[in-house]
Amino acid sequence: MPTPVEKLFTRKTPRIRQRTSAAETRMREADETVRNVQKERQAMLRFLAYLTPYVPLFAAATLCGITNYAIGWVVPNVAGYVLDLVSHANRHVGRVNPLYPALDHLLAALAPQATLADKINFALVGVIFLLACSGGVIFLRSFLANVGGQRVIFKLRNDLYEHIQSLSLSFFQQNRSGSIVSRLTSDIALAQNFIGNACTLLWMDSLSVIGVVIWLFVLSPRMALISIIVLPLWVISVRFFGQRIRKASHAVQEGLSELSGSVQEKVAGATVVQAFAREKRETRLFHRMHRSLYDRQISTVRLQALNMTSSNLLTGIAPITVLLFGAHEVLNGRMTPGMMITFYLSLGMFYMPLQRLTDLAAVIANAGAAIERIFDIFDIAPDIADAPEAAPLPERIEGRVTLRNVSFGYDPDVPILKNLNLDIQPGEVVAFVGPSGAGKSTLVNLVPRFYDVTEGQILVDGLDIASVKVKSLRNAVGMVLQDNILFTGTIKENILYGRPGASDEEIVAAAVAANASHFIEALPDGYETEIGERGTKLSGGQKQRLAITRAFLRDPRILILDEATSALDSESEKLIQNALNKLMIGRTTLIIAHRLSTIMHADKIVTMADGKIVEVGSHNELLAKHGLYYHLYKAQFEHAFSQDNPFREMTGGEVAPAWSR
Numbered sequence: 001m002p003t004p005v006e007k008l009f010t011r012k013t014p015r016i017r018q019r020t021s022a023a024e025t026r027m028r029e030a031d032e033t034v035r036n037v038q039k040e041r042q043a044m045l046r047f048l049a050y051l052t053p054y055v056p057l058f059a060a061a062t063l064c065g066i067t068n069y070a071i072g073w074v075v076p077n078v079a080g081y082v083l084d085l086v087s088h089a090n091r092h093v094g095r096v097n098p099l100y101p102a103l104d105h106l107l108a109a110l111a112p113q114a115t116l117a118d119k120i121n122f123a124l125v126g127v128i129f130l131l132a133c134s135g136g137v138i139f140l141r142s143f144l145a146n147v148g149g150q151r152v153i154f155k156l157r158n159d160l161y162e163h164i165q166s167l168s169l170s171f172f173q174q175n176r177s178g179s180i181v182s183r184l185t186s187d188i189a190l191a192q193n194f195i196g197n198a199c200t201l202l203w204m205d206s207l208s209v210i211g212v213v214i215w216l217f218v219l220s221p222r223m224a225l226i227s228i229i230v231l232p233l234w235v236i237s238v239r240f241f242g243q244r245i246r247k248a249s250h251a252v253q254e255g256l257s258e259l260s261g262s263v264q265e266k267v268a269g270a271t272v273v274q275a276f277a278r279e280k281r282e283t284r285l286f287h288r289m290h291r292s293l294y295d296r297q298i299s300t301v302r303l304q305a306l307n308m309t310s311s312n313l314l315t316g317i318a319p320i321t322v323l324l325f326g327a328h329e330v331l332n333g334r335m336t337p338g339m340m341i342t343f344y345l346s347l348g349m350f351y352m353p354l355q356r357l358t359d360l361a362a363v364i365a366n367a368g369a370a371i372e373r374i375f376d377i378f379d380i381a382p383d384i385a386d387a388p389e390a391a392p393l394p395e396r397i398e399g400r401v402t403l404r405n406v407s408f409g410y411d412p413d414v415p416i417l418k419n420l421n422l423d424i425q426p427g428e429v430v431a432f433v434g435p436s437g438a439g440k441s442t443l444v445n446l447v448p449r450f451y452d453v454t455e456g457q458i459l460v461d462g463l464d465i466a467s468v469k470v471k472s473l474r475n476a477v478g479m480v481l482q483d484n485i486l487f488t489g490t491i492k493e494n495i496l497y498g499r500p501g502a503s504d505e506e507i508v509a510a511a512v513a514a515n516a517s518h519f520i521e522a523l524p525d526g527y528e529t530e531i532g533e534r535g536t537k538l539s540g541g542q543k544q545r546l547a548i549t550r551a552f553l554r555d556p557r558i559l560i561l562d563e564a565t566s567a568l569d570s571e572s573e574k575l576i577q578n579a580l581n582k583l584m585i586g587r588t589t590l591i592i593a594h595r596l597s598t599i600m601h602a603d604k605i606v607t608m609a610d611g612k613i614v615e616v617g618s619h620n621e622l623l624a625k626h627g628l629y630y631h632l633y634k635a636q637f638e639h640a641f642s643q644d645n646p647f648r649e650m651t652g653g654e655v656a657p658a659w660s661r
């Protein structure tokens, strides 16, 4: 029998382990592979669509590359030609290199009276000139391709960021910030690698390989066959390693994003780590996570090394085979020595691009996985989007808020709010109280449509918020929360976040109203003071007053205060409560406060428990009812409460009144 405590930590629904036959598993894996390949192809196509505006740029780069290869193709032939000239070889054994007559003509035209030695010099100086030209085109190829790559990436990263900004809160809650960041940085960098080099090299190398093979067949089909004898082995090896490297690199990227997510979280929460003296443990956890990443990286490295070894071996065997068989061909009078040299040198033109194609296979595999992950994010649609016929909320709304049979669950199968009905008049202050976890925050977050109701409707001035433009709705709603996020920058910039474009006078007026002007003006740089990342250089109360300043500047018709004073000492609480009271004037206010003293004077108090509205009324009405509110209230005043309190659990067993601390 598990003890009651043990029960708390055991799963109510044990995980069901299904036994599946090996065949079934294999089939499922095969299915999965097919689906993955399709998905990857689609992602790749969408990515290539980004390249279309830069096709001329990439075409120019490719042209440069082809020129470079053309030069590389001429050189071995000229070398063979020169060798046959000096050795006075009989050219008419086997086939004659079609370039020889052309070279004869060229030399005859350039220097009709030249001696053989002059001709050799001419030919070789010509080759040097061509090689110098190839330096220029190599530069142009690389430059143009990379400029194109940078432009594509520039657009892709901007689009991705814009898309991420459009996503709903649920996306940010389900994904760690670190992994989102790694999409925008390391995955994009991998994709960039793909276009910067892979895209143009891929074409050129393939073309060059095909061109060289055709040329070799023209020269001597027998020798050509011998030269490419290792090609099938090479293809098999590339395919074998390509798939495995792709998988392994996917795993590495995932590990990397996990690691950066965790680091980001722990760095942001350094205070907590230190407060609990968990530095050692965090370091250990990091080591463990890092170790798993390291293992994955090593297995990728191993695969890459094996891949390189096998393809080096294959491409290394080829030239020797050519020399061996070539020598016999010359011996048997089927080929000139010059032709043999042409073959030997041409192999470089053949196996070098092949070799690079192998390396590219890994780049493309890595990039393919990254591109897939990037487009995975593009495929996430925002949960909260404007309805097709959505109209903006009127500029000046009255601020009536109505809940009609509202139900909601973060997971639609687990309802959190159950069938709520409530009418809030314009300008009314309505307080929500109840035990922690009752659903108060959830409820107020539905008003600016951070989430959509699962059932029912929320109306603002009689308009269903699902049918108005989200931006106009959010412009009408202001929020001050328990923990307000400030950004790196000056005080002024942070206040302006509430309404960009506000004048300095308006900023100061808002700060005065929010009781923030005194502390701001006492700072060395006043409104221009840098507040550090997330406002770390400010106290909790100061941050809160900046948040209130922001809200004043925004001037919303509907105001939401969720535990806005909960995290404060009583000194700043008074200042802030005073600022909030001013802020509430003339606005429909939904306020959640733990300390009931702050909401006693609300027009309406709504008590909630377990996702339902339990009571609605004024402070005095609810006290008279002797229900949940009465007991919550009593609990904050009495040092202990009686055993017969039916709401004992709901009031959370609070012992001392909040303000006696």
Ligand SMILES: Nc1ncnc2c1ncn2[C@@H]1O[C@H](COP(=O)(O)OP(=O)(O)O)[C@@H](O)[C@H]1O
Binding pocket: 173, 410, 411, 416, 434, 435, 436, 437, 438, 439, 440, 441, 442, 443
């Ligand atoms: N983002 C979320 N995703 C899933 N469940 C949530 C989320 N936020 C809150 N909850 C759950 O919803 C319930 C109500 O929470 P909340 O509205 O924060 O309560 P309150 O503000 O009244 O303390 C709790 O059971 C909580 O675990």
Ligand SMILES: [Mg+2]
Binding pocket: 440, 441, 442, 562
């Ligand atoms: Mg809450």
